[in-house]
Amino acid sequence: MKLETKRLILRKPKISDWKDIVEGIGDLEVSKNLSNVPYPYKKEDALWWIKKTIKKWNKKVQEDYSFMIELKSEKKAIGSLGIHNLDNFNKICTTGSWLNQKYHRKGYITEAKIVVNEFAFNKLKMRKMETGAFVDNKASNATQKSIGYEYEGLRKKHYLSKSTGKIHDENLYGLMKEDWKKNLPKLKKHLEEKIKKLDKKK
Numbered sequence: 001m002k003l004e005t006k007r008l009i010l011r012k013p014k015i016s017d018w019k020d021i022v023e024g025i026g027d028l029e030v031s032k033n034l035s036n037v038p039y040p041y042k043k044e045d046a047l048w049w050i051k052k053t054i055k056k057w058n059k060k061v062q063e064d065y066s067f068m069i070e071l072k073s074e075k076k077a078i079g080s081l082g083i084h085n086l087d088n089f090n091k092i093c094t095t096g097s098w099l100n101q102k103y104h105r106k107g108y109i110t111e112a113k114i115v116v117n118e119f120a121f122n123k124l125k126m127r128k129m130e131t132g133a134f135v136d137n138k139a140s141n142a143t144q145k146s147i148g149y150e151y152e153g154l155r156k157k158h159y160l161s162k163s164t165g166k167i168h169d170e171n172l173y174g175l176m177k178e179d180w181k182k183n184l185p186k187l188k189k190h191l192e193e194k195i196k197k198l199d200k201k202k
């Protein structure tokens with residue numbers, strides 16, 4: 001199973017992604033915003049994550065979809081976006097993401113979230129998605145708001161960043177299916193305009 005957008009392919013990770021993963025998440029500017037990611041990040045760390053994730057993808061009843069984000073133009077894995085903790089009783093799941101720093105602020109996570117959220121709401125029949133961001137993570141907090149997530153509260157001193165050893169407060173966000181559907185046309189238009197502007201700058 002894979003999802004496709006104008007610039008990206010979202011797919012199951014493969015062993016050969018390890019180099020791109022080490023490059024992307026091995027950067028402290030990326031891993032400092034995540035909880036359980038070691039620094040320095042080595043080949044064996046990437047291989048451990050890839051194998052664990054492939055196993056989850058191969059389960060008969062899948063509870064986790066951690067997509068690799070591949071940039072079509074470079075055939076390169078530039079990040080990951082996951083649907084986790086699928087709760088089929090409450091119809092709620094959580095999401096998390098990271099992107100190689102070289103590819104930040106080009107709308108890639110917005111583009112990836114558009115298809116992944118559609119998949120979660122339409123195919124997996126979720127009614128709500130949840131996400132969180134360290135309070136001091138400007139990029140992630142801005143991203144959640146721009147996608148349409150609503151702030152739901154603060155978890156104090158909730159996460160330890162393994163790469164920096166710092167404890168962080170976490171902002172919690174929720175996105176209801178009906179709000180997502182209402183906001184989606186606007187978000188798609190916003191992304192199209194952003195891509196046009198980026199293309200002009202090339």
Ligand SMILES: CC(C)(COP(=O)(O)OP(=O)(O)OC[C@H]1O[C@@H](n2cnc3c(N)ncnc32)[C@H](O)[C@@H]1OP(=O)(O)O)[C@@H](O)C(=O)NCCC(=O)NCCS
Nearest residue numbers: 033097098099104105106107108109110139140142143146
């Ligand atoms: C958070 C992250 C995934 C965002 O990815 P991205 O592809 O750069 O995000 P986009 O380009 O799609 O931007 C989404 C929105 O957030 C805003 N944004 C992104 N980075 C920002 C920053 N550093 N400061 C302010 N706003 C920012 C963008 O302007 C955009 O809003 P707009 O379209 O309304 O202007 C990326 O910064 C990242 O990987 N960070 C490190 C790991 C991390 O923090 N993961 C999330 C953990 S909760």
